[in-house]
Each structure stands twice: as structure tokens, then as C-alpha cells.
Amino acid sequence: MLNSPEPAENLTIYIALILFAVLALALTIILLFFVSRKKISQKKLEAQALKLKHKSDLIIYNIETQEMERQRIAQDLHDDIGSQLNLISLGLHRLQKVGSKIEQEETDAILLLTEGVIDRVRSLSHELLPPILEKFGLIAALQEVEFNYNKINSIQLNFKTNIDDEDIYVDLSRRLHLYRICQELIQNSLKHGKAKCIRMSLLGQNDTLILSFNDDGVGFDVNKLDSGKGMGLMNIENRVEMLHGTMSIESELHEGSSFQIRLPKLEKDERDH
């Protein structure tokens, strides 16, 4: 005959069962806690990525509209205001030949002023959109930059290239982006780095275009850049992204700064546009 378990034994079984249930519940709660924490941090990461993407989309949009505006203003200045000023200058030249001595002297003065304004309008429109970029390309434009900076005695700018046919690497919009990047890098070197010597090169290596930029300025802490990045470097990063390229920055305090930008070669159909 089978013996039914003693009440004390029953109690032990109940306690064990309850303990097991409590343990299972605790484990489930801990598991749920970790799963939901992971989900929350994943959601946070996603939200952060979305925010970054939105910010970079906005900057890209700003860069594009800014370039379009610059182009429009440069054209208006050159074609509209420039040509009207030229007409005024022609009229003044005609007036110079007639009229009394006093009138001629006054016309001279106005003519001088008008020619000054014509020069200013021309250089302003060239600053906004350097015509050399469109007419002769990026290499010529950078050589012109090199020439102009070397006119200033205290600065030495050296530009090197090995590219014969830049059409393989750049179309007009790429030229403009790379040109603006170089402008900003030079300005930063002079303004923040107080550099005296800048070396810049644009080299083609198989399927890659490499823009290297080095200065002998005071340098900066690259690790602190995330919080200290201004519009200039952010615009450079976004232009590089628009060109599907990559950028690396190396700098140390008192050791100068160097930047390297690598861009893929243009596809055949991009070149044909």
C-alpha cells in the first residue's frame, strides 16, 4: 500500500514551487527590463540618426540654394549691372570730349568713380562665381589662387598636381565644391592657424582623386572638434558627402594641420553630361 506524503513534505514541495515561480517571475521581469532598455536605446539611436540625417539634408539643401543664389547674383552683377555701368562709362567718355573745361573735369571725376565701381562689380561677381572654373577648370582656378596668395609676401602657398585631364575626375558642380573647400581650408589656416606656409595638392591615383592640404599653423585638438565644429568644417563635410567622398583630419596643437579628401572618379555617363 502506497503512503500519501506527509504534510511537512507537502509544505516543502509548495515552498519549492512558490520559490521557483518567484524566481521565474523575477527572471522574466529582469529579461523584460533588459529587452525594453535595449529597445529604448535602439529607438534613441534611431531618433539621433534621423536627426543627424535631417540636419545634414538641411545643410546640403542650404549649400545647393546658396550656390544657386551666388550664381544668380554673379550673373546679374556681371551681365545686368556690369553692362549698364559700361554704358554709363561710354556716355561719360563722349561727354568728356564736349563741354567746358569745368564740365570736363567733373566728367573725369565721375568717370573715375564709375570705373572703380565697374572694377568692384566685376571682382565681386568673380568672387561669387570664378569664371576661370567654368572656362579653364579647377586646376587653372587653383593655380590662380596660388598665384594670388603668393603675391602677399608673408604667405607661401604651394599647389601641385599630376592631373592632365581633369574631366575624368570633375564636372562643373564638383569643381565648384572642391574650389569652395580649398577656399575654406585656406581661410581657416590663415585665420585660425596663423599659418605661413600651405601645401595643397590634387592628385589622381587610378580611380581616386586626392586633395591633400597641409599647413604649418598652430594646429588644433581634433578630438574636441565635435563640439567646436563651425559652419566652415560642417560645410566641407557636407560637400564631401555630396561628392560621395571621405575626409580625414590630422592636427595637433603647435604641429600644423592636415586634411585629406578622397573622391571617386566620375562614372562615364556623369562625364558625358
Ligand SMILES: Nc1ncnc2c1ncn2[C@@H]1O[C@H](COP(=O)(O)OP(=O)(O)O)[C@@H](O)[C@H]1O
Ligand atoms: N587649419 C586650421 N588651423 C587651426 N585651427 C583650425 C584649422 N581649421 C579649423 N580649425 C579649428 O576648427 C574650428 C572650426 O572651423 P570652422 O568650422 O571653419 O569654423 P569657423 O572658421 O567659422 O570658426 C576653428 O574655430 C578652429 O578652432
Ligand SMILES: [Mg+2]
Ligand atoms: Mg572657417
